[in-house]
Amino acid sequence: MEGTRLSSQAGVLERLRTPYVSYKRGKPPFGEYEEARYLPSGDRYLLVEFGDRLNIIINCKALAFDQEIKKSKIPGILETCVGQLAVLIYYDDFIVSFGELVARLKEIEKRISMIEQMVLASRLIEIPVLFHDRWTIEAANDYSAKMKPVDDNCDTVIKYNALKDLKELIEYTTTPQHWVANMGWMPGNANAFPLDPRYEIRAPKYNPSRTWTPQGTLGVGTADKVIYPLRSPGGYQMIGRTPVKMYDPEQRNPSFKRSIQLAMVGDRIRFYPITEEEYLEIEKEVHEGSYRYRISSYELFSVKKYLEFLEDVKEESRRELERRPWAGGHHV
Amino acid sequence: MFRVIDGGLETTVQDFPGRVGYWNVGIPPSGPFDGVALRLGNLLVGNPEGEAGLEMAIMGPKLEFSEEATIAITGADLSPKLNGNPVPMWRSIEVEKGAVLSFGLCKNGCRAYLALGGGVDVPSFLGSKSTYVQGGIGGVEGRKLTKGDVVRTGATKPNSRDGRSRRLKEGLIPKYPTELELRVILGPQDDYLEDDFLLEMYASGKYAWKVSPLFDRVGVRLSGPAHKWRPPDRRPPSGAHPSNINLVYCGLGIVGVAGEVPTVCGVDGVSLTGYTSVATLIGADMSRLAQVKAYDKIRFRAVTLEEARRAREELGKTVDEGAVVVD
The missing domain is CATH 2.40.100.10 (Cyclophilin-like)
Incomplete structure (x- = not known):
């Protein structure tokens, strides 16, 4: 009886699931799939996923795919969003059906290759951060009082990564450059991961998520870091706060003349530590419009050279990884 | 033009389909949450269906009209009143200068819409007048309406202003079950x-x-x-x-x-x-x-x-x- 019931359920789901490439673990070391997965996201969006590990190869594959889509001018595509592992396509199925769209995109997928040869124009943006600040501590305390108790967020991240103390957490956060792999979530938000794997730290997310996070919070979730551009809900562990803006719809500061957001996919971010006095001083300058953002001019970023660097630090990265309690498990 | 006497719980300017094309930088389309209700409201006042109107939730605003206007109220039943008297929904209404529109109990649904003949005259940002409160953009200064706001209407010439009243066909009024x-x-x-x-x-x-x-x-x-x-x-x-x-x-x-x-x-x-x-x-x-x-x-x-x-x-x-x- 049980068997019959289960198989008929499987039949119902089978009919409802849109046919797509089922999940198979991406191949090491970068986790790219043999073939991209074409996942429907409702009747208006299609998600094309290239791999299951956060790194520059998968991100570049998504970037290259997105550029090819833009060139192809497939009718019915209204917008594309390129992210760290996947590209989301917003389409009008009165113009192009899911089936037709997937067929056209699979043709494009075949054309993208030679990711290792890509050279990208990239800026370095330096962001001042006050670590373990009173505002994010207050936000965590508020969550503890109203939702459920959480530990001091810096402590949580220190323990989760078996770091020694706050000083080491700051060192691991401020030493490497971070690659901006995604923009979005909220306007101006940049998701970045460290380019140097020796400094990879991870953190579990809030469950359930917070209803509010201070603007400028530096958050860590999985291997990802963000600066919350606005006071907003959120799920990442809060380890510090920046007084600078990631989003400015008024575009008063020269750094926002070209765009309402500070960063772009393919930029690099380095965080640097400041004191509370410096925080308040910069905050005042940002408010007055006199603050000058620390942004480099465009430099060429060679994927090939970067892969050589990864090879050079491979042994050291492996040793670092051994210290991390999360490394043994199967983690995103 | 109308003056806001009370902003209500969350009253914002929205147009349809909103700010489309900025999802990749994290800006949502916004626009009316119940697009059907605002679009029908616009048709009732002779506007193009996408014209900007007001969206309100649970507790509606109190507005005083400083000139005559053609309006239609659609969506949830928030007990709309004109000069204190109940006023029908889902049809066009001619409003006199000095009239006060207010709302009472939320009888069903959650969000009501006020369509105004000629639309709402606020600046367009990234191609839309829709308010996105979290991002501080669109509508009236990127926020919900509040006491003292003066909002201009009639930016767009209505398709038809023939003085005839318009109502929605019987049976097309949506139901909002709990x-x-x-x-x-x-x-x-x-x-x-x-x-x-x-x-x-x-x-x-x-x-x-x-x-x-x-x-x-x-x-x-x-x-x-x-x-x-x-x-x-x-x-x-x-x-x-x-x-x-x-x-x-x-x-x-x-x-x-x-x-x-x-x-x-x-x-x-x-x-x-x-x-x-x-x-x-x-x-x-x-x-x-x-x-x-x-x-x-x-x-x-x-x-x-x-x-x-x-x-x-x-x-x-x-x-x-x-x-x-x-x-």
Whole structure:
């Protein structure tokens, strides 16, 4: 009886699931799939996923795919969003059906290759951060009082990564450059991961998520870091706060003349530590419009050279990884 | 032109379809959460269907008109009154200079719309007048209306101002039940849940999820039992909790499960998520999601892409000049 019931359920789901490439673990070391997965996201969006590990190869594959889509001018595509592992396509199925769209995109997928040869124009943006600040501590305390108790967020991240103390957490956060792999979530938000794997730290997310996070919070979730551009809900562990803006719809500061957001996919971010006095001083300058953002001019970023660097630090990265309690498990 | 005597709970300027094309930088389309109600309202006052009007939730505003106007009130029944007397919905009304429009109890649904002949005269930002409160853009100074605001109307010339009254055809007025079925497409991360749980909770329409008091234009949070996740060897990679995944862009209407709590993403939603989205609302049912409030019940029924397409075709026929009767 049980068997019959289960198989008929499987039949119902089978009919409802849109046919797509089922999940198979991406191949090491970068986790790219043999073939991209074409996942429907409702009747208006299609998600094309290239791999299951956060790194520059998968991100570049998504970037290259997105550029090819833009060139192809497939009718019915209204917008594309390129992210760290996947590209989301917003389409009008009165113009192009899911089936037709997937067929056209699979043709494009075949054309993208030679990711290792890509050279990208990239800026370095330096962001001042006050670590373990009173505002994010207050936000965590508020969550503890109203939702459920959480530990001091810096402590949580220190323990989760078996770091020694706050000083080491700051060192691991401020030493490497971070690659901006995604923009979005909220306007101006940049998701970045460290380019140097020796400094990879991870953190579990809030469950359930917070209803509010201070603007400028530096958050860590999985291997990802963000600066919350606005006071907003959120799920990442809060380890510090920046007084600078990631989003400015008024575009008063020269750094926002070209765009309402500070960063772009393919930029690099380095965080640097400041004191509370410096925080308040910069905050005042940002408010007055006199603050000058620390942004480099465009430099060429060679994927090939970067892969050589990864090879050079491979042994050291492996040793670092051994210290991390999360490394043994199967983690995103 | 009208003056705001009381802003109500959340009254904003919205136009349809909102600010489309900036999802990749994290700016949502915004626009009316219940697009059907605002579009029909616009047709009733002789506007193009996408014209900017006011959206209000649960407790409506109090407005004084400083010149005569043609208006129509649609969507949820928030007990609208003109100079203190009840006034009918879903039809055009001529309003005199000095008239005061106010609202009372929320009798059904959640969001009502005020369409104004000639629309609302606010600056357009990135191609839309829609207010996105979290981002501080659009509408009146990027925020909800508040006491003392003076808002100009009549930016656009109405299609027809012939003095004849217009009403919606009998039977086309939407109903806003406190328990409703919403149609979804499974995925994109439906393979994180056990099949029997997915079927029971998100596909069959059997389980009634309760709407939590945390519901707004960003998202509608639901409450229900803990999820049955597949074990690690039968699901794609997760973080510390099975619901934690690498960030992906997501569409409007996703049912995202953060930990054990599902939230349905609304028109001011976020474009990226680090949580599994087990199902996604079909486009045709977004406007119905707009009318739920705390303690209402939602059942999810999964449909195929073909069924979703037919539903959108049918909805397209509803919002049409043919729905309007000219008296």
